Amino acid sequence: MNLKKHVSLNINVRGVEPSATLAINERCKLLESQGERVKNLGLGQSPFPVPTPVVNALRLYASEKDYLPVKGLAALQEAVAEFHRKKDGVSASPENVIVGPGSKELMFLLQIAYYGEIIVPTPAWVSYVPQAQILGKRVRLLHTTFDEKWHINSERLARFLESEHDVYRPRILILNYPGNPDGVTYTPSELEEIARVAREYEVILLSDEIYGQLHHRGEHVSVARFYPEGTIISSGLSKWCGAGGWRLGTFTFPPDLDWLLEAMATVASETYTSVSAPIQFAAVHAFRGGIAMERYLWHARRILSALGSEFQGIVSDAGIRVHPPEGGFYLFLDFSTFADDLAGRGIRDGATLCERLLADKGVATLPGSAFGRPDSELSARIAYVNFDGSAALAASETIPLHQKLPEDFIPTICDETIEAAREIASWLREG
Amino acid sequence: MNLKKHVSLNINVRGVEPSATLAINERCKLLESQGERVKNLGLGQSPFPVPTPVVNALRLYASEKDYLPVKGLAALQEAVAEFHRKKDGVSASPENVIVGPGSKELMFLLQIAYYGEIIVPTPAWVSYVPQAQILGKRVRLLHTTFDEKWHINSERLARFLESEHDVYRPRILILNYPGNPDGVTYTPSELEEIARVAREYEVILLSDEIYGQLHHRGEHVSVARFYPEGTIISSGLSKWCGAGGWRLGTFTFPPDLDWLLEAMATVASETYTSVSAPIQFAAVHAFRGGIAMERYLWHARRILSALGSEFQGIVSDAGIRVHPPEGGFYLFLDFSTFADDLAGRGIRDGATLCERLLADKGVATLPGSAFGRPDSELSARIAYVNFDGSAALAASETIPLHQKLPEDFIPTICDETIEAAREIASWLREG
Known part of the structure; x- marks a missing residue:
């Protein structure tokens, strides 16, 4: 034996x-x-x-026991879309939001559903790399320097994208700002330039804005403002809401990328099914905000x-x-x-x-x-x-x-x- | 564009x-x-x-916000192991328990981590099949009949296992009893016979016992009693605890299969990370049971x-x-x-x-x-x-x-x- x-x-x-x-x-x-x-x-x-009103909401909804829709509780999809509309000035729709047990899990589902290349400027949070390894895929790392403020700039990005034989190969560029591990963020004009290059080469942006509400002056600007049709915004409760252990992340898609959202939802229906119901009800209060x-x-x-x-x-x-x-x-x-x-x-x-x-x-x-x-x-x-x-x-x-x-x-x-x-x-x- | x-x-x-x-x-x-x-x-x-003491526990632990260990809160691992020891009379250890956001997600992780074949007697809950399809794998279905009470019997199983050129190829057989969709369960002697064949061919059993506590006479018996070294027991809150929407499932491994558990935990650390903390604290009360x-x-x-x-x-x-x-x-x-x-x-x-x-x-x-x-x-x-x-x-x-x-x-x-x-x-x- x-x-x-x-x-x-x-x-x-x-x-x-x-x-x-x-x-x-x-x-x-x-x-x-x-x-x-x-x-x-x-x-x-x-x-x-976790802010008191959000903890109280979890207590209030503790007996919610039904399986929720795969993409998320409708009220939460609405609250997330409204959050991005109000906070980031982008046009987000509830039906384009998917809720997952952490944005890391959503990233994994994206890597399963998407058949293109993932590009990550470093230094960066790099769970993308082991995720890709598990799935037998590859991630391209673009090293930046201290003098570049650890940022990928648009010229450098354009040169890199141009350097491939097949310049329109399917690619997703991941941006994270304010950044882990660098603690700095992009200026609106930097983002505008990156957006221009991404649009030119038809690169999808995954904009990881989980620290957005922790911009120290409260002046976070999303790249989706400049490239609404090609930007997926990643957010969640872990950082600005202090609820890392609650496990709730969100991806908000542009309408043009609905095919990718739907494919992720299919994979979600065969894996995590839906995010914990009481947590989703409580998250509505976090995303709705208030004084x-x-x-x-x-x-x-x-x-x-x-x-x-x-x-x-x-x-x-x-x-x-x-x-x-x-x-x-x-x-x-x-x-x-x-x-x-x-x-x-x-x-x-x-x-x-x-x-x-x-x-x-x-x-x-x-x-x-x-x-x-x-x-x-x-x-x-x-x-x-x-x-x-x-x-x-x-x-x-x-x-x-x-x-x-x-x-x-x-x-x-x-x-x-x-x-x-x-x-x-x-x-x-x-x- | x-x-x-x-x-x-x-x-x-x-x-x-x-x-x-x-x-x-x-x-x-x-x-x-x-x-x-x-x-x-x-x-x-x-x-x-969801039973009142479990809902009350969720209220009590609503402010728990830390990331919990990948395999699960230690107290919950202990409660799950104790649950299987007391209810099923098997020797389960806390360190051999992994907690996931639903047993469906754990099954998906198992399919990622394991490089062998999955065998499923039908009729059966068949999310295994689309999961395998997503991962480019294959599942073998073994059809049973009404007269067989929709059960795989040991002779039939032995013939099937013997029919492969490579009789010791790595294989997992999934059993689900009391069963979805059939509502019937295996007798202890049927399980003993299946265990004997599984041991002979070194087949791992994934024993899906999520309806175990809903055996109508409260007389559920686990196949792990007869094949402790090769059985993974799957359970969770969804059915017997009425908490499907809470999303918490558990796999309990025998010590010999620690390599598979550890590989699943690695994949978990790069995907869902850990199950929602308040839900895990509440689940301790569900698994501990009581009057x-x-x-x-x-x-x-x-x-x-x-x-x-x-x-x-x-x-x-x-x-x-x-x-x-x-x-x-x-x-x-x-x-x-x-x-x-x-x-x-x-x-x-x-x-x-x-x-x-x-x-x-x-x-x-x-x-x-x-x-x-x-x-x-x-x-x-x-x-x-x-x-x-x-x-x-x-x-x-x-x-x-x-x-x-x-x-x-x-x-x-x-x-x-x-x-x-x-x-x-x-x-x-x-x-």
Whole structure:
């Protein structure tokens, strides 16, 4: 009897590593269980609680038990379309919205349904790559540089698209802004230029705007404004609504891409079927918004903006190249100016850099290679979310919204995060 | 500009039809919106509400927002393992449990991770087939007969397994009992014989026991009792807990198949990530059970058993071949004795049979072909769930559990279901 037939595993699945983000979290827990004190800048989860009206809505609809339509509860499709119409000024229709158990799952379904190529500028959230590997597909990575602000620009994009023999081959370009892992966003004119190139080469855009409402000044602009007919907008509750563990993501399609939406819905009907009913009913309240949601977002932005800037200031003063944060809760640190010093300490790649930072200072970060960057690059992502989000919101609510947070706010409320920034700086000085 | 590139759809996705179960439901809604009165025996959803302690648990844990571990909340893994240990007498360990957004999604992940063949006796729930089609795989259907009680027997199974050139090729056999669409279940000795053959040919069993707790006498036995090392048990909240729309399914693996579990967890980490946190916390209470859960199940079984038997009696008296129900809430009707009569009315296949029953009598059913049976077969599944489950439970609770339900209970509480049975009988007489 031998059921241990490892040979009967799909070969595409065998090489796939567990997600780096989840792995660093497990690592931190292990170290802590061994009595180490770890400052976890690895996991990128919103520090804030789910807004009270949304939690109350989940309580209210807890007994909803019916299977909901595959594409989503009609009221939620309407709320999502309205959200994008109001917040992003794009013309979205309820019937063009699909709701999934996380936008990662929707991305996977898109990769199943679509027969073209996926193009991803890096640094980027790169679950697309293992997803493609599982399905035996390929993803094209386009590396950008610090000086390009980690952005793909339209000339570069046009050159790349033009370089193929078959310039109209089916392709989807994924843009994510405000960005994970870079914390910066595109300007409207940059987006307009990218839209022009995408239209010219008939490239579909998947615009991942899950951090859109966490633009630090509340000024998020969607590329769908400039390329409405070819842009799929990805959103969800995980980041701006603090509900990562609830698992609800949305894709909003333009009418011209209904064939792709319908194909995804068919795959959804044979896989997850529909998203959890009570969660969908509660999500209606999150997407509909209102004054309580807006206040929550104002406070969250003020805290993240102040903390991100303070963190950036500390590591920037230490000589690390990093762009001032514009949205979300990440910074992407470029240690290349320390290449010689670090080589002297035996550090010649990002993974070793992060390992040593964890070993020497108890600061957990993720190497650039986890975001599609070359292994040799001395870069790392930090997530500035290791503070008590409920306490931070409560403290912020005592300070009028038109005021800046007082100088001692961040060092007091987010002390562990700031301490981690100082540890990184001192680690470099010690080198 | 031409984004309507239908050519860039995955060819495997193009031919896939929307699920028949969902389609009949849409059809019924359409007819009702046109003023028709439809008796919907098509959709197989539990008629009962989610038990109160489970709904209350969801309210209590509504603010849980963290991403949970990919395989599931530790307390839920423990509760699921304990559930199978206590209810099924098998040795299940928490670390061998994976929780997914529905067992359908878990089945899809299994089909991705596993590189062998899937074997399904019919009639059967057949989402396995479109799932395989989407992934470019193949499913082997083994047709059974009415006289075999729609069961695969061990001799037949052994002959089939032996017939391949490579008798130890990797294979998974799917068993579902109590069964959808047949409403019957296997005896312990039948399961023991199947287990013996599976062990001999090193076939993995996926034992879909989602209706296990709805065995009408509460006497469900798992095949894992006889083949612990090779059986994966599938369960979830959808049927016995009335929470289909909540989307939570579980697979419980034997230790020897950990390689398959781990591969599925890897795919899960790149797709749905983890199941909705509040739902998982609530599910702990459902799987832990307790006296309130047991009372709920006793009442549900008593109602389903009485209704199923009454329905079976009516259609059986009319001359339809159908086995007395043993669990769940379906009956699989064999109209073959009416073949000549029906042919005289222009009905020569199951789809036409169901169409005409809907057109003539407003009774919605699903043809056997939706369950993997030949198109020409004059068979149909009925789900006897179109009654108010909350009212039925409340009425049942006024009658001591050791008593049978009074004779007028079913005709009063489940009048529309019984009326539909009579309509089927009268439709045959009119022929």
